[in-house]
Amino acid sequence: xxxxxxxxxxxxxxxxxxxxxxxxxxxxxxxxxxxxxxxxxxxxxxxxxxxxxxxxxxxxxxxxxxxxxxxxxxxxxxxxxxxxxxxxxxxxxxxxxxxxxxxxxxxxxxxxxxxxxxxxxxxxxxxxxxxxxxxxxxxxxxxxxxxxxxxxxxxxxxxxxxxxxxxxxxxxxxxxxxxxxxxxxxxxxxxxxxxxxxxxxxxxxxxxxxxxxxxxxxxxxxxxxxxxxxxxxxxxxxxxxxxxxxxxxxxxxxxxxxxxxxxxxxxxxxxxxxxxxxxxxxxxxxxxxxxxxxxxxxxxxxxxxxxxxxxxxxxxxxxxxxxxxxxxxxxxxxxxxxxxxxxxxxxxxxxxxxxxxxxxxxxxxxxxxxxxxxxxxxxxxxxxxxxxxxxxxxxxxxxxxxxxxxxxxxxxxxxxxxxxxxxxxxxxxxxxxxxxxxxxxxxxxxxxxxxxxxxxxxxxxxxxxxxxxxxxxxxxxxxxxxxxxxxxxxxxxxxxxxxxxxxxxxxxxxxxxxxxxxxxxxxxxxxxxxxxxxxxxxxxxxxxxxxxxxxxxxxxxxxxxxxxxxxxxxxxxxxxxxxxxxxxxxxxxxxxxxxxxxxxxxxxxxxxxxxxxxxxxxxxxxxxxxxxxxxxxxxxxxxxxxxxxxxxx
DNA sequence: CAATTGCGGGAACTACCGCG
DNA sequence: CGCGGTAGTTCCCGCAATTG
Numbered sequence: 050x051x052x053x054x055x056x057x058x059x060x061x062x063x064x065x066x067x068x069x070x071x072x073x074x075x076x077x078x079x080x081x082x083x084x085x086x087x088x089x090x091x092x093x094x095x096x097x098x099x100x101x102x103x104x105x106x107x108x109x110x111x112x113x114x115x116x117x118x119x120x121x122x123x124x125x126x127x128x129x130x131x132x133x134x135x136x137x138x139x140x141x142x143x144x145x146x147x148x149x150x151x152x153x154x155x156x157x158x159x160x161x162x163x164x165x166x167x168x169x170x171x172x173x174x175x176x177x178x179x180x181x182x183x184x185x186x187x188x189x190x191x192x193x194x195x196x197x198x199x200x201x202x203x204x205x206x207x208x209x210x211x212x213x214x215x216x217x218x219x220x221x222x223x224x225x226x227x228x229x230x231x232x233x234x235x236x237x238x239x240x241x242x243x244x245x246x247x248x249x250x251x252x253x254x255x256x257x258x259x260x261x262x263x264x265x266x267x268x269x270x271x272x273x274x275x276x277x278x279x280x281x282x283x284x285x286x287x288x289x290x291x292x293x294x295x296x297x298x299x300x301x302x303x304x305x306x307x308x309x310x311x312x313x314x315x316x317x318x319x320x321x322x323x324x325x326x327x328x329x330x331x332x333x334x335x336x337x338x339x340x341x342x343x344x345x346x347x348x349x350x351x352x353x354x355x356x357x358x359x360x361x362x363x364x365x366x367x368x369x370x371x372x373x374x375x376x377x378x379x380x381x382x383x384x385x386x387x388x389x390x391x392x393x394x395x396x397x398x399x400x401x402x403x404x405x406x407x408x409x410x411x412x413x414x415x416x417x418x419x420x421x422x423x424x425x426x427x428x429x430x431x432x433x434x435x436x437x438x439x440x441x442x443x444x445x446x447x448x449x450x451x452x453x454x455x456x457x458x459x460x461x462x463x464x465x466x467x468x469x470x471x472x473x474x475x476x477x478x479x480x481x482x483x484x485x486x487x488x489x490x491x492x493x494x495x496x497x498x499x500x501x502x503x504x505x506x507x508x509x510x511x512x513x514x515x516x517x518x519x520x521x522x523x524x525x526x527x528x529x530x531x532x533x534x535x536x537x538x539x540x541x542x543x544x545x546x547x548x549x550x551x552x553x554x555x556x557x558x559x560x561x562x563x564x565x566x567x568x569x570x571x572x573x574x575x576x577x578x579x580x581x582x583x584x585x586x587x588x589x590x591x592x593x594x595x596x597x598x599x600x601x602x603x604x605x606x607x608x609x610x611x612x613x614x615x616x617x618x619x620x621x622x623x624x625x626x627x628x629x630x631x632x633x634x635x636x637x638x639x640x641x642x643x644x645x646x647x648x649x650x651x652x653x654x655x656x657x658x659x660x661x662x663x664x665x666x667x668x669x670x671x672x673x674x675x676x677x678x679x680x681x682x683x684x685x686x687x688x689x690x691x692x693x694x695x696x697x698x
Numbered sequence: 699c700a701a702t703t704g705c706g707g708g709a710a711c712t713a714c715c716g717c718g
Numbered sequence: 719c720g721c722g723g724t725a726g727t728t729c730c731c732g733c734a735a736t737t738g
Contacts, residue, residue: 192736316703317703370728376704407727703737706732708729710728713725716721718720
């Protein structure tokens with residue numbers, strides 16, 4: 050056990066979790082230490098309680114669906130406001146440099162390993178206009194595979210040449226086949242390309258230099274094989290029509306398409322519906338506040354949807370039932386693999402006429418938690434500092450939630466930090482402390498669930514266990530499929546909505562609670578065993594052993610409590626400095642020197658930034674929109690890290 | 699070759715309409 | 719009020735093309 054604590058270094062968090070009963074007292078103690086009087090604390094608590102009740106009420110009184118009449122307006126306002134903000138940010142960005150969204154994930158790497166597509170889950174940006182305005186002309190003989198292949202080719206071209214100024218692009222035939230499916234043959238690919246080259250589409254673009262329209266083939270493609278006729282070395286050459294390339298090169302607004310679900314889609318309407326919903330949910334963010342269900346409902350008349358999906362409508366009009374059965378239902382089925390949202394078809398709205406005709410087809414979309422791998426690097430830089438500062442200021446010292454494990458099951462500490470930031474709001478002192486507690490619960494619950502799955506046991510109600518997507522065998526499957534980080538995040542989300550292993554006291558019977566707490570200890574022991582086994586397998590040593598070695602060879606000064614950070618009543622800056630000096634004296638000294646030099650440069654930069662900000666605010670005033678009404682603090686947050694910030698999706 | 703997808707055709711059912 | 723027509727529905731069959 051002593052070993053475990055040394056590796057964790059988060060006793061404070063564990064203590065918090067264990068110490069449920071005195072939790073309330075702890076809040077008070079913390080606040081008193083910060084110099085607040087009891088009256089002020091009471092006032093603060095009353096305020097937070099009122100806020101909690103307001104949220105609760107808002108949750109209970111929330112409209113059934115966002116697309117009810119009144120809500121359409123709100124929805125539009127939300128959308129337009131965010132688009133407004135985005136275009137302002139983008140305009141700002143463009144002044145400084147050409148901005149092009151990057152492809153997420155290495156596509157060819159994903160295709161070269163079996164199962165790599167789902168694990169790496171590459172995503173490719175597409176201009177929103179392109180997602181919503183493409184119309185097929187003439188015979189529409191394209192299959193789902195053809196459409197998916199086309200997306201792959203566009204994605205590859207963009208990944209390798211974001212400027213889209215190359216005439217010709219190349220992709221190994223092997224990669225293309227791997228994308229279409231494991232049983233795909235060269236013959237299939239050739240037929241597919243034949244259909245694609247014969248299909249003409251039209252775009253209707255509203256550009257800066259007027260409109261552009263016309264009919265172009267989806268692509269022109271041919272195959273080559275190197276001399277020697279080696280199997281699997283054939284290349285697929287293709288060029289994309291100029292309108293497509295032009296649109297891709299300078300996207301004003303764009304959304305990401307996930308390639309893995311695209312490859313798996315079986316119905317061509319699935320791919321088209323996916324593109325449509327991606328365009329419709331453009332710029333919307335998954336909201337972390339409690340009480341927000343992140344549900345959107347889109348309503349279409351059958352004719353409208355049929356047109357947007359390219360479903361053939363005969364001269365006698367649309368047969369709604371057939372359309373729903375043959376296009377909408379399979380399309381919804383195909384969307385199951387999409388990570389960004391989950392889609393369901395709701396009962397349609399029926400009219401009062403004969404046979405009660407379907408007037409509106411309703412599709413419900415639930416936005417999901419963002420993939421933790423995306424923007425992780427960007428966000429971590431900002432968050433890790435903030436987390437340390439906040440926690441130190443609150444005298445609850447949590448370095449990181451490190452749970453070292455065998456790589457296959459090891460959840461990166463950054464994932465937990467991200468979870469904390471995204472799922473658990475911590476805007477106030479009291480909430481911060483409670484959030485620590487909740488996060489600890491989730492981390493522990495994940496360990497228990499993993500242990501439970503690996504040992505094949507079931508600690509809670511077996512029926513309920515089976516109904517969950519991230520328990521037992523399902524959890525292991527998810528880990529294998531998407532890696533431990535995504536699995537941990539999805540598991541946590543499920544736990545938050547339906548607590549089971551992290552359930553509050555009184556939820557389970559005494560035996561179950563005891564079983565869970567025993568399992569936690571066993572899980573930790575098993576985890577340490579796995580971790581050490583994987584280390585010795587690769588010939589590495591634990592961090593603690595490395596540290597001891599350093600101390601014994603005199604490279605580092607020994608101290609009684611190596612994992613104890615300095616504490617005290619100090620300013621944030623002082624606490625942070627002390628923390629950094631403690632963490633790495635050399636780096637701190639260097640930083641001290643740099644700081645003086647940077648101070649001057651920073652002053653200049655700040656002046657420059659200020660002038661830019663004014664310029665931007667001026668723009669907003671001209672538009673007469675609410676953009677500049679945001680509080681100053683928020684504004685600086687948005688622009689301070691602007692280079693790193695991915696403002697949407 | 700078998701299964702699935704895409705699509706046409708059509709029988710039976712249902713709610714409403716207009717007529718006598 | 720009862721009746722048949724109508725325009726929608728559900729449910730089912732079958733064929734060609736594509737996929738496995």
